[in-house]
Amino acid sequence: MKTNHLSINLAGLKLANPTVLASGILGLSADSLSNIVKGGVGAIVTKSVGLKPRKGYANPTIVQANCGLINAMGLPNPGIKEFVKEIREAKSFGVPVIVSVYGFSAEEYATVAKKAVDAGADAVELNVSCPHVKDTGSEIGQNPEILAEVIGKVKTSVEKPVFVKLSPNVTNIVEIAEVVANSGADALTAINTVKAMAIDPGTTMPILSNKIGGLSGLAIKPIAVRCVYEIYEKVKLPIVGCGGVTNWRDAVEFLLAGATAIQIGTAIAIKGPSVFRSVTRGINAYLKRKGFKSVDEIVGLSHRN
């Protein structure tokens, strides 16, 4: 397969193709990463990492819904000090590594981001959209003043691109995207999971130990495409589309809506790591069939009059 017209520049990062591993899907064990890279991924986003280790919530942390997964893991991670080893290991696979970062204050986000970049991260993605951990995630992303402060502090502490992952659980995602752009971020990821829950009629109780979680997968794709489309109309930053991408048609839909690249997460659970190559091949065939010379030519194409 000729792939030279599939390469993209994403906020200064060079990707061989526009598919990216979404945050939180896999631990960065050498084995699982190696499979993802062999599967043809263009770049990797790590699990979210914070300043201190966190155990996360008790089981059950994931429940299957009709057309997606609901998860509430509770940000389990070993803390940035331990995690630098995994960042170095991830770097050894030769694809750009974007480290997902969370914190309980602007200072914490900045400290973790700096340690991640010092360990070799090519960029950071600020998790300001985890839908259910108190005092971080979407509690930061929903508050314009705090969000601006977090981005400002991170921007002054690192010299690598800063991505900001947005929550769909807001009244107006475009307003938040504008705050992100005005605060100096380099790119946006849209969207994180949609707040959701499931109740077991047998036990009569919520299934997840945290009760409320975030819905990912096929069910949220139309919501995510709409968010990308609306943001693209108003904000000049590159957008990484995320939410329910399973095949090349989903990916092309996001590109036409205005995404420069797309993340894949939940679909890996169904299709395995080869989903990255099958999506890339499908995009390639689509471009050829339609007479386009590069991925860039179709980014935002659905917006013309």
Ligand code: DHB
């Ligand atoms: C978790 C879920 C998210 O959607 C997110 O952005 C971060 C963390 C979690 O439960 O760990």
